[in-house]
Amino acid sequence: MEKPIKSNPFALIPFLIFILLFIGAGVVLGDFYQMPVLVAVFAAIFTALLMNRKASFQEKIGHLTKGGGHPDIILMVVIFLLAGAFASVAEGVGAVDSTVNLGLSLLPENLLMVGLFIICCFISISMGTSVGTIVALAPIGLGVAEQTDISLALTMGAIVSGAMFGDNLSVISDTTIASVRTQGTEMKDKFKANFFIVLPAAIITAVIFGVMTAGATSSIDEDTSFQIAKVLPYLGVLAFAVAGVNVIFVLIGGILFAGIVGLILGDISFMDFIQLVGEGFTGMQELAMLAILLGGLVELIRRNGGIAWLLEVFSGKINSARGGEAGIAGLVSAVNLSTANNTISIITAGPLAKQISERFGIDPKRSASMLDIFASAVQGLIPYGAQILAVAGVASLSPVEIMPYCIYPMLLVFCGLLAILFRFPKFTTRNSH
Template sequence: MEKKQGSVLALFPLVVFLSLFIGSGVMTGDFYQLPVLVAALLASAVALVMNRKESFGVKVERFAKGAGHPDIMIMVLIFLLAGAFSATAKGMGAVESTVNLALSVLPQNIIIAGLFVIAAFISLSMGTSMGTIAALAPIGVGIGEQTGISLSVAMAAVVGGAMFGDNLSIISDTTIAAVRSQQTKMKDKFKTNFFIVLPAAIVTILLFIFVTSSQEVQVTIGEFQWVKVLPYVGVLIAAIAGVNVIAVLAGGIVLAGAIGLVDGSYTLSTFVGKVAEGLNGMAEIVILTMLIGGIVEIIKHNGGIQFLLNLVSKNVRSPKGAQFSIAGLVSATNFATANNTISIIVAGPLAKQIADQYDIDARKSASILDIFSCAIQGIIPYGAQLLVAAQMASLSPLEIIPFSFYPMLIALCGALAIVFNFPSVKAKPVQSTKEVYLNN
């Protein structure tokens, strides 16, 4: 079969976006000097004027198709519900009560490490990093404000814990995509993946303890009402039960509103106002997500994604090299698409070909796909996770990245697992697509 040709020039809109977004902040010292939407709009304009073989109208339609892709629209809906849940829960006092409860239970010197563990548990239960960040980011902000600990550190703990579950949860989109593309079993991939990333989680906890240990935490623990913690508890229980994240967040909004109406925190009009406030607060990230979706669609059509696929797979010579090429493949695709699920879907078929050619166990190739996609997603400043966390804490995503220990460490652990062939697994017979479906 003839190999498709890619085009490095097709990646130019992404280069423009990153140069404007990051470069302006570095040059001016103020990452808010150039709004991120302006950078995305300029990159969109560059994407639309490229490829003169097609009419402008066709390119606009293709851009709109990417911006309105079902995955993008689902993400947008989650963003909006996350904003509404955050605002309504905060408005009826859920954040204050939850923060005070956490402060009364957790030793103050390990409060941020505890926040990471809580985020990891919730994301493992919910199967979504976005839902976890929506639920815990306001609590992280509250803890940061109460303790004086940097909000960047608190948000990094939330994002890191959220990426733990995004990578491991059996109901996570990334896990499902990785397992099905490599034709293996969900439970087998979980076991292999877990042993690779467990050291990263342990070291992350120790790092957060170390980073915050030198700070003198002076906290006045206020009163808390158990009933006001229920929106977060309800979200957690629903997630453990395997309820869809959209239903989880919608239920959280209703529960927060009901409690607020009963205890007098809300009237019907103020509750509706808080919902609207939460929706409006997500307007920027919704627009940005759609613009990036449109840019990626044009980059893909023009051969940018294919160029990345060809680049990372052309010099494979050994099983270890093949595993590193799979890691590089999904990482490069994630940089270009800013979506770890989409990057696995795009890179998965080629990764499967490489794995089969070099006799790499499907459990390992699926784990590599998932680990490196989540590692990149947790550190790119234009990824949804960091954008939402930064939005909720009124920070720049770039302020969170230096403390994003977990995504960096899982990339390191993933690389070491390839070098030292850990965990040692023998290749299993390849399953049919039907068998994979029935097993998952």
């Protein structure tokens, strides 16, 4: 059994180095491409390896590899690679162009972003994964931006926004499952409590995207021709997602389906298909390496006492139910900022949040909602989180350029804080602190 880890605020220094190098260099130099993200994370890892004299260097290397090899991290890597392959094959056979043209022919330009946001909400709540939703729909968002005068960063922000809506609410999302399990409540109760808090954020987000793209025009001629057969791979992915099929099967099925369509229509040969799959894998290699290295960095920070210190700080000065909810929100947000993984942050902060909720009579479904809402909101805003990194990779943009357009996560924070302030929606608590 692992020994209790002593809290240590200095353990967070490597993480601060990563942030300063990754974001600070971009601010100072005026170019966020000057500092390669892998160089920044390696500098942070090297700093973490030099800390904690009580552990040998070999032990610290073991912690690094254990964190990088965490099942959640490796699953994320597999999803990234498959998603890259699906996007590559879909583009290679013309599925992206046909899908975008279908959208352009059905929706006026000023409603494209609203439609894209709503579709992402629907898919993510059906699929249960924000990353899976993002990597499946980001190529379509890229195509929309290329064929209209809508900003590419805005398009990617709409996709991240919709993806985080479902990540926070889906009954098959790992974040939702983690929050419900750690708080000892029922899934349906948590969903109901959560839904009424986040619905206003989703509605206002749709309105904002509609206003921001009200004067949008198409930059192409009248040629919005499409082949419905080439749209089928995306429709297949969406159908399987709605049916609750595992995201791995969804993406593998999408790759094969897109390849078969391309082969039947004569757009690609079998070797072209293999090459496209390989190119998709290659395009996601940096993102996959980043996920593994960040996982290792987080484990080093945890072993050195950084996460334990965060847990102490956010549980210290609480003296009311409202303060307890604010403490839970702050705790899971801080842990998420440090781990860049909303599921891990909920699992980490969950037991302490349970203690806080029991002490101050906070209903379990409400504490579960606070955990999930603030973890998802922070995850959808941090430029080093998997969601923004994924869309940035597809769009060849800096993650920092996309952040201002992640409207829904911003409003999610605001609605969450209002829910704490006004104790909305009302629930009967176990005692009346």
